Amino acid sequence: MPEPILSLEGVFTDIAQYHVLQGVDLTVPAGEVTMLLGRNGVGKTTTLKTVMGHWRAREGRILLDGTDIARTPTPDIARMGVGYVPEDMGIFANLSVEENMVLAAVTGPIDPARRDWIFSVFPPLKTFWSSAAGNLSGGQKQMLSIARAMIEERRLYLIDEPTKGLAPAIISTMARALRELKAQGASILLVEQNFSVAKALGDGVQVMDDGRVIWSGRMAELAGDAALQERLMGLSLEGA
Template sequence: MSLLSLTGMKTDIGQYHVLHDVTFDVPEGGVFVLLGRNGAGKTTTLRSIMGLWSPTPGSVRFRGQDITGLHTADIARLGIAYVPENMGIFGGLTVEENMVLATRDGRFDKGRLDFVYGIFPALERFWDKPAGSLSGGQKQMLSVARAIIEKRDLILIDEPTKGLAPAIVDAMAGAFAEISAETTILLVEQNFHFARRLGRDMAVIDDGRIVHRGTMADFAADQTLQDQLLSLSA
């Protein structure tokens, strides 16, 4: 059984028809990548899964349970975390305070905190510093760390490499590989080189429709298909 299944998902935002019959399955384990150009519907797909926008008609199923229409908080309690493109951190709070807000009861499990420190050592160094004083890469690390401070079954991550220096992107790839060993990741990304390093399965969305599904290995080996669907030289 797939961990997450989207079937016939259509999402309208005001007068705009953004998603049209979006259907794909995310298997459990590893990284599933959703690729697409700007404005293709990638972010809307993630926000619809999290209940921030309501797909009508269509369904979202998580571990076989229909979660369509549930409140975002209830979806999160099922074991799904969301890292938005704007990172969603609180700049006026310290790194520690940001992390506390991501826990269920305001307390850290020491083993889990050590796990986070092992993936993102910089956060331990800046633990008592305002999050707003961090670099762009460090803010992205904090955003992801908030999603993993509690054990999750699925993490949705939107454009994590946007605006980051190549060295930080490399570090982020290593971190995601480690996280995906215990938690399934649904990754939205435009950086194909980054996505190719991590992805096992993938789909391409264009104009609100899924236009391709398959393995990342097959897609990465087909230059013609990449050019056709992504309009880039990967």
């Protein structure tokens, strides 16, 4: 097992009066794709937001490469090399695609080679490079959102439901992009409801329920055990 790039130890997060995370323990090994699974409302998105510092953990430690970032301001976490793709995509609709990408390249100008790689993964971004991002379709916005995270090499990618509400053809584009990212050796923590995508990409799995991680293991183990899926997520995911 490689060294963890990210590990959460006993993380509790409250949102107003709700105790959303109730002692999350999880690790993301370096160079692997770790799937974060679970029903709606169990705290997957809150876990990512807590890592980014959008919500503050009341208790617990969040270690990025061994450094506790539980009290670090969000911009500093991002500058430590964490790329974040939020569930709502966080597109700047009034800015052009290009301007969205220029902003995402925090450390300097966009590297042309990396930009061309992104164009090859997401051709529509090249077509609409100077259009307002607000005019893109839902699928194109999601591409832009992931492309922004990919424009620079990050130590860790936090990606929240990249295939949500997308047509099957675009889902396959997303899956291919994430596969390419994985092939570069990126460490990814991925929330995903589409189990066939999760199965194809995931190395490790963490399953959450009621604000805790209730099962963690290898994807192969979960994928081959329908009874386990049934028990963990309350529904059979096979064939979904």
